[in-house]
Every structure is written in C-alpha cells, then in structure tokens.
Amino acid sequence: MAVSSAPGKVYLFGEHAVVYGEPAVPCAIELRARVDVEQRADSKLRVHAEDLSLDGFTVEYAGEPEGRPDVDVSESLLNAAMGYVDSAIEQVRSVTGEDDVGFDVTIESDIPLGAGLGSSAAVAVAAIDAGTRELGTTLEIDDLAERAYRTEHEVQGGQASRADTFCSATGGAVRVEGDDCRSLEAPELPIVIGFDGGAGDTGELVAGVRGLREEYDFAADTVEAIGDIVRRGEDALAAGDIEELGRLMDFNHGLLSALGVSSRTLDSMVWAARDAGAMGAKLTGAGGGGCIVSLDDTNETETALSYTPGCEDAFRAELAETGVA
Numbered sequence: 199m200a201v202s203s204a205p206g207k208v209y210l211f212g213e214h215a216v217v218y219g220e221p222a223v224p225c226a227i228e229l230r231a232r233v234d235v236e237q238r239a240d241s242k243l244r245v246h247a248e249d250l251s252l253d254g255f256t257v258e259y260a261g262e263p264e265g266r267p268d269v270d271v272s273e274s275l276l277n278a279a280m281g282y283v284d285s286a287i288e289q290v291r292s293v294t295g296e297d298d299v300g301f302d303v304t305i306e307s308d309i310p311l312g313a314g315l316g317s318s319a320a321v322a323v324a325a326i327d328a329g330t331r332e333l334g335t336t337l338e339i340d341d342l343a344e345r346a347y348r349t350e351h352e353v354q355g356g357q358a359s360r361a362d363t364f365c366s367a368t369g370g371a372v373r374v375e376g377d378d379c380r381s382l383e384a385p386e387l388p389i390v391i392g393f394d395g396g397a398g399d400t401g402e403l404v405a406g407v408r409g410l411r412e413e414y415d416f417a418a419d420t421v422e423a424i425g426d427i428v429r430r431g432e433d434a435l436a437a438g439d440i441e442e443l444g445r446l447m448d449f450n451h452g453l454l455s456a457l458g459v460s461s462r463t464l465d466s467m468v469w470a471a472r473d474a475g476a477m478g479a480k481l482t483g484a485g486g487g488g489c490i491v492s493l494d495d496t497n498e499t500e501t502a503l504s505y506t507p508g509c510e511d512a513f514r515a516e517l518a519e520t521g522v523a
C-alpha cells in the first residue's frame with residue numbers, strides 16, 4: 199500500500215481571474231487530505247472516503263452510481279468528489295501504461311469539500327502520488343502537479359487553472375499565471391478562516407464568470423482589475439506589508455462579489471471579520487458558499503466569526519511549508 203497526503207490552500211488573491219490568464223497567489227495551509235492506494239487483483243476501483251466534509255460521512259463507492267449510499271452531501275458534490283478520484287486514477291494508469299489495473303483507494307480529509315480550501319486538488323495530488331508510487335513510479339513534482347491539473351480540468355468541464363493543484367503539490371505560497379507556476383517567499387501570515395458549512399459548485403461558478411465576461415466588457419475589465427490587485431499583492435507579500443495585503447484582499451472580495459461568486463453568508467463573515475478589526479477579508483476559492491480568509495493578529499476575528507449568523511466554524515490556519523508527502 200502507498201500513502202500520500204497533500205495540503206489544502208487559501209487564495210490570498212486571484213481566484214477566478216486566474217482561469218483567464220491573470221496571476222493568482224494561493225497559500226497552502228495545514229489542513230490535509232490523506233490518500234491510501236492499494237493495488238487490487240482485479241481491475242475495479244473501490245473508493246472509501248471519510249470526513250470529506252466537516253460534518254463527516256462515509257462513502258463506499260465501487261464505480262457504479264447505484265453503489266453509492268445516501269450521504270449528507272449533495273449528489274452533485276459527491277459526483278464531483280468521485281469524479282476527481284476516477285480521473286486521478288486514470289492519470290495513474292496513463293503514467294504506467296497499465297490500463298486495467300484496479301485499486302482500493304481510501305481518503306481521509308480535514309478539508310471541507312467544495313468550500314474553497316482546495317479539497318479536490320489535495321485529493322487529486324495525493325491520489326496520483328500514492329497511485330503511481332504503488333505501481334513503483336515516483337513522479338517529479340512538476341509532472342505530478344501537471345497531471346493533477348489535468349484531473350481538475352477534466353472534472354470542471356475544461357475550465358481550471360493550475361493554481362490549486364500546483365500549490366497543493368509544492369506547499370508554501372505560490373504564484374501562478376497561465377502555465378508559469380513558481381514558489382514565493384512569504385512572511386508568517388495571521389490567517390483566520392470562517393466556514394459557513396456550505397459549498398459551491400466550482401464548475402458552475404466558473405461558467406457563471408465566463409458568461410459575464412463574455413457578455414459585458416466591464417466584467418472582463420473586472421477580471422483584469424483582479425490581476426492588477428494580484429500584482430500589487432505580490433509586492434506587499436515581498437515587503438511583508440500585512441496591512442497592505444489586507445486592504446488588497448478587501449478590494450479583491452469586492453470585485454469577486456461584483457462577478458457574482460459571493461453569497462450572503464460569505465459577505466456576512468467578511469464584514470464580521472472587518473468589524474472585529476481584521477486587516478482584510480475575502481472569500482477564498484470558487485465561492486458561492488464555503489470559506490472566507492482574513493488576516494488578524496488578535497483573537498477578535500475568530501470570536502466575532504463564531505457569533506456571526508451563518509458561520510459554522512472559525513479557526514486559525516498555519517501556512518503549510520510541506521506540499522505532497
């Protein structure tokens with residue numbers, strides 16, 4: 199059996215715009231998905247997953263839709279999660295050329311599903327790493343990240359950037375612009391996350407932004423303006439200027455909101471964090487529900503978020519220096 203784990207992430211800046219070639223800066227955080235892969239004697243894929251949401255559920259999935267039990271997540275979210283595993287295993291098979299090899303895959307994850315913290319990227323990265331190692335091959339990190347990206351690209355209907363998967367593979371803070379992916383130096387960041395217990399459908403949210411961008415020039419300008427914020431954000435990160443990072447995060451949230459990917463609870467949590475004195479707050483990831491990320495070096499934001507209607511959990515997150523391991 200081979201075991202791998204990979205971290206989740208928050209976006210300091212640039213989600214959605216990165217799909218259209220603008221830069222983005224995600225940071226890996228110490229919440230991990232762990233995947234065990236064991237080769238089977240037959241060609242079946244059997245997936246056992248626990249705690250893919252913070253509510254926790256167990257899935258036994260043997261590759262057939264009717265094999266799926268009732269679980270406490272939406273069918274589309276479950277389909278998406280299983281789609282990532284199927285597609286990751288296809289990547290494993292294509293590396294080794296063993297098309298009919300079967301696997302038992304077990305997933306344990308601290309990362310809530312579809313909540314903007316990179317659960318699918320972490321599962322894809324860890325599954326490809328564990329699966330290829332189970333068959334005796336160790337991929338270089340760039341190759342692994344590229345294959346995990348292809349997994350996301352396929353499951354999200356051909357609309358994905360390399361940001362989530364590269365960040366999860368390498369750990370730390372990264373900058374992604376098109377196919378140019380690199381690590382960044384980052385200061386210690388006082389990250390506080392608020393989670394509304396919900397999730398968004400990344401494929402649908404990305405398609406919504408694409409539609410707006412095609413219909414309205416000002417939506418296309420908004421996407422470009424997010425790119426400008428990211429470039430300013432990189433300077434602030436390099437200078438260790440956390441207050442400026444916070445101001446830019448606030449601005450980035452406003453533009454994401456204009457593109458229709460925020461929600462009432464995400465907005466409430468963002469405002470609760472700001473009112474509590476956070477230096478900045480924004481939604482993270484695809485949006486529609488899920489998590490916000492804020493910067494605060496006191497305990498006020500966590501406390502304020504925990505009293506905010508709609509907020510289910512508020513917690514501090516450390517930057518994860520280690521990517522896939």
Ligand code: MEV
Binds near residue numbers: 215316358404
């Ligand atoms: C989702 O975590 C981030 C998006 O920018 C999509 C992507 O980059 O693939 C919304």
